[in-house]
Amino acid sequence: xxxxxxxxxxxxxxxxxxxxxxxxxxxxxxxxxxxxxxxxxxxxxxxxxxxxxxxxxxxxxxxxxxxxxxxxxxxxxxxxxxxxxxxxxxxxxxxxxxxxxxxxxxxxxxxxxxxxxxxxxxxxxxxxxxxxxxxxxxxxxxxxxxxxxxxxxxxxxxxxxxxxxxxxxxxxxxxxxxxxxxxxxxxxxxxxxxxxxxxxxxxxxxxxxxxxxxxxxxxxxxxxxxxxxxxxxxxxxxxxxxxxxxxxxxxxxxxxxxxxxxxxxxxxxxxxxxxxxxxxxxxxxxxxxxxxxxxxxxxxxxxxxxxxxxxxxxxxxxxxxxxxxxxxxxxxxxxxxxxxxxxxxxxxxxxxxxxxxxxxxxxxxxxxxxxxxxxxxxxxxxxxxxxxxxxxxxxxxxxxxxxxxxxxxxxxxxxxxxxxxxxxxxxxxxxxxxxxxxxxxxxxxxxxxxxxxxxxxxxxxxxxxxxxxxxxxxxxxxxxxxxxxxxxxxxxxxxxxxxxxxxxxxxxxxxxxxxxxxxxxxx
Amino acid sequence: xxxxxxxxxxxxxxxxxxxxxxxxxxxxxxxxxxxxxxxxxxxxxxxxxxxxxxxxxxxxxxxxxxxxxxxxxxxxxxxxxxxxxxxxxxxxxxxxxxxxxxxxxxxxxxxxxxxxxxxxxxxxxxxxxxxxxxxxxxx
Numbered sequence: 001x002x003x004x005x006x007x008x009x010x011x012x013x014x015x016x017x018x019x020x021x022x023x024x025x026x027x028x029x030x031x032x033x034x035x036x037x038x039x040x041x042x043x044x045x046x047x048x049x050x051x052x053x054x055x056x057x058x059x060x061x062x063x064x065x066x067x068x069x070x071x072x073x074x075x076x077x078x079x080x081x082x083x084x085x086x087x088x089x090x091x092x093x094x095x096x097x098x099x100x101x102x103x104x105x106x107x108x109x110x111x112x113x114x115x116x117x118x119x120x121x122x123x124x125x126x127x128x129x130x131x132x133x134x135x136x137x138x139x140x141x142x143x144x145x146x147x148x149x150x151x152x153x154x155x156x157x158x159x160x161x162x163x164x165x166x167x168x169x170x171x172x173x174x175x176x177x178x179x180x181x182x183x184x185x186x187x188x189x190x191x192x193x194x195x196x197x198x199x200x201x202x203x204x205x206x207x208x209x210x211x212x213x214x215x216x217x218x219x220x221x222x223x224x225x226x227x228x229x230x231x232x233x234x235x236x237x238x239x240x241x242x243x244x245x246x247x248x249x250x251x252x253x254x255x256x257x258x259x260x261x262x263x264x265x266x267x268x269x270x271x272x273x274x275x276x277x278x279x280x281x282x283x284x285x286x287x288x289x290x291x292x293x294x295x296x297x298x299x300x301x302x303x304x305x306x307x308x309x310x311x312x313x314x315x316x317x318x319x320x321x322x323x324x325x326x327x328x329x330x331x332x333x334x335x336x337x338x339x340x341x342x343x344x345x346x347x348x349x350x351x352x353x354x355x356x357x358x359x360x361x362x363x364x365x366x367x368x369x370x371x372x373x374x375x376x377x378x379x380x381x382x383x384x385x386x387x388x389x390x391x392x393x394x395x396x397x398x399x400x401x402x403x404x405x406x407x408x409x410x411x412x413x414x415x416x417x418x419x420x421x422x423x424x425x426x427x428x429x430x431x432x433x434x435x436x437x438x439x440x441x442x443x444x445x446x447x448x449x450x451x452x453x454x455x456x457x458x459x460x461x462x463x464x465x466x467x468x469x470x471x472x473x474x475x476x477x478x479x480x481x482x483x484x485x486x487x488x489x490x491x492x493x494x495x496x497x498x499x500x501x502x503x504x505x506x507x508x509x510x511x512x513x514x515x516x517x518x519x520x521x522x523x
Numbered sequence: 524x525x526x527x528x529x530x531x532x533x534x535x536x537x538x539x540x541x542x543x544x545x546x547x548x549x550x551x552x553x554x555x556x557x558x559x560x561x562x563x564x565x566x567x568x569x570x571x572x573x574x575x576x577x578x579x580x581x582x583x584x585x586x587x588x589x590x591x592x593x594x595x596x597x598x599x600x601x602x603x604x605x606x607x608x609x610x611x612x613x614x615x616x617x618x619x620x621x622x623x624x625x626x627x628x629x630x631x632x633x634x635x636x637x638x639x640x641x642x643x644x645x646x647x648x649x650x651x652x653x654x655x656x657x658x659x660x661x662x
Binding site for chain 2: 016019020024025028032035036038039040042043045081082083084085094133
């Protein structure tokens with residue numbers, strides 16, 4: 001024990017010897033940064049006045065880092081760093097391809113908007129419960145999931161974001177929140193357990209957890225190993241995380257209970273992490289099995305989108321209606337996964353990014369509307385247009401965007417997906433997407449007509465005689481996200497190209513494999 | 524649980540357990556032990572002291588809120604990984620220095636710093652839960 005230490009003669013048998021470029025630090029950078037800032041904020045839990053002052057600039061820096069990473073990946077292709085310098089597959093790799101970088105950049109923009117909105121929405125007691133620390137830690141989980149190249153590590157990041165989301169969900173300890181929180185926690189734990197079982201099974205079959213390594217080995221194992229069982233387990237676990245029908249019931253049961261900014265963040269990010277995992281594992285690692293399952297995935301997708309939007313049509317509580325719209329959007333993304341063609345996958349990726357921005361913005365919009373009108377209930381809401389034309393205008397743009405009407409960001413991915421479905425003759429899937437668009441227009445049109453156009457009834461006006469002014473920070477956050485959505489709608493070319501690149505990277509993972517194992521000949 | 528025997532022994536037992544937890548933490552690099560198990564032992568030491576003498580003295584004794592300790596541990600653990608920026612090697616690479624003190628070589632590493640971070644996270648998190656449960660007991 002106390003003997004003299006001797007160094008290893010030849011480091012290259014165990015270690016990655018290639019020198020690092022400074023830009024490589026962008027790979028683990030965002031996650032590490034989130035953890036550092038999150039822990040500092042947790043130590044300063046009682047200084048509720050300081051928290052937003054630290055958190056919001058930190059989120060700006062985070063956006064700069066993830067956007068820098070996106071630029072790095074677009075220029076140099078897939079990049080990888082293996083933790084602890086161990087040779088992959090023994091070390092845990094962080095591998096960022098176009099899809100991971102695109103989602104990471106979009107999600108950190110959404111988190112920045114949530115941080116700004118949260119300044120007004122979360123009071124001092126909510127901050128003492130840890131809104132900002134949890135926001136940073138949930139971002140560590142989300143970004144880690146988008147960037148990791150190791151399946152067990154993916155599971156760990158799911159846990160990180162899940163635990164932070166429990167904390168955010170019960171911010172304030174109200175009865176309804178605890179009720180929603182228990183349902184959410186329990187059903188998510190089931191999904192996580194399934195994910196863990198599937199991961200154990202995968203390790204038993206492959207003897208590796210590194211995604212690039214799995215991509216190499218899948219071809220030779222395909223004849224002998226029961227990969228269909230494995231992939232079906234993964235599909236079930238991630239479909240539950242993504243809230244696809246018929247395992248979507250946890251979402252409407254819980255998303256209307258927490259603070260509005262928390263609902264917004266969850267609606268924007270959490271289900272998309274499930275979609276990301278589906279695209280990564282089914283789309284990239286097991287394309288043959290995905291093809292076998294594609295009919296089932298397509299049925300699930302069609303049912304999710306149509307039943308989701310029907311749920312939205314039936315609601316009186318606007319927050320619940322938004323929850324159902326989130327589910328409906330998940331169906332559209334699953335349709336892209338079911339198609340599996342470059343166009344289908346790129347449509348799904350574009351739609352996921354669109355959904356992150358627009359769903360978060362929608363929750364912000366109804367939150368501001370509820371502050372002005374005093375209620376989330378359609379039956380009593382009214383007169384919002386008269387109160388604030390600006391808010392009404394921004395909300396209308398979001399409503400049109402979520403319905404998939406031009407010239408907003410929801411239009412292009414739907415065009416791509418409808419065309420991709422027709423190309424393979426799946427006319428019913430294309431029809432489901434179009435019908436969902438129509439029904440969504442009706443659902444949001446109903447909210448618009450009742451809450452915005454309809455004159456406020458006299459009683460409500462009395463109650464809110466002292467009309468509050470618009471909260472400036474919240475409006476700025478909302479406007480920023482609307483600009484993103486409109487920008488991607490009016491000038492879709494870069495986003496389409498990026499999504500196309502990301503989809504091609506999934507279909508042919510040789511760049512992904514090469515970034516982890518330089519010199520390996522991909523099959 | 525506030526018997527005389529238990530109350531008389533608890534301070535000694537607690538200090539012994541905390542000492543032992545640090546021993547386990549430090550030997551953890553090459554032999555069984557480490558930050559996680561050391562942290563668990565230290566957290567049980569706090570729990571025992573809390574059962575014997577009440578939660579308030581424990582909170583006074585550790586001075587910082589357990590969540591703060593845990594956050595500090597997370598910070599230290601992450602920083603241990605960031606140290607490798609300065610060595611130009613990937614994140615979390617173990618870095619070693621071998622200073623000689625009185626003729627005995629002491630191997631110090633960023634791995635040890637990480638382990639101390641883990642120790643603090645576990646002490647803080649488990650300690651926080653244990654103390655909260657013990658407080659709830661009195662209601």
